[in-house]
Amino acid sequence: MFLLLVFLVAVLPVNTEGGKIIWGTESKPHSRPYMAYIHFYDSKLVPRSCGGFLVGEDIVMTAAHCYGSRMIVTLGAHNIQERKNTQVIHVYEAKPHEDFNSETLVNDIMLLKLEHKAQLNSVVKTIALPKSHDWVKPGQVCTVAGWGILPNCTSPNALQEVKQEVQNGQKCYARSKNYNDSIQLCVGNPNDRKSTSEGDSGGPLVCDGVAQGIVSFRFCPYTPPRVFTRISSFILWLQKSMKQLQQP
């Protein structure tokens, strides 16, 4: 994850998150059965990882900046070093948003079609997506989970999670004029040390059991809030893309 950070800082105006949770707590094992751990290689063949979440039997949602080669998804994991109960499935096709901009990071959303369907069970389940009129409001408290780096710069084996308060979009707009509240969410109280970190990218922001956001990027300096993709603004794109991926 640290390699990822250095790489991204070198090429992006903002810092995408590799996948870590800062000052969170370990999740209760398998309490988030939709969580996916995604391993891939970036364009420089550096191994990287992201979070993601199962939205269909053979479809994982994540951030478009998590696109890479030789993508492999692990489902049913808590401790990522343990293979018990896990399903490791190669990605058959990756579909990043056509208008994803790797500089401003708008439209940071991607679907991954798996080589075969996951076997749904007590530790592997899909999560609900929002309706297009769902609008997450400032003040709402949601949860984000990931295997990203810890404050002491080590990578946890066990899934971590943290509660995050949705902020008024103005707070993110004040930090970057590229922030667009109609397609992004501004998340994380600036007075709070708790937040996501590198490696948490692609993971879901879950509000009342629904995946409303995707971990996208943080501003420099790294204090909260962070920017998440607002999933409810992409429902039409999702329907169209799911249909395309379902074709044989």
Ligand SMILES: *[C@@H]1O[C@H](CO)[C@@H](O)[C@H](O)[C@H]1NC(C)=O
């Ligand atoms: C880093 O922090 C985690 C969580 O607090 C702890 O379990 C781990 O032992 C720490 N690792 C090192 C090398 O300090």
Ligand SMILES: *[C@@H]1O[C@H](CO)[C@@H](O)[C@H](O)[C@H]1NC(C)=O
């Ligand atoms: C925000 O995003 C919407 C949807 O993509 C777009 O129509 C609008 O022009 C964007 N606003 C700005 C200021 O870029």
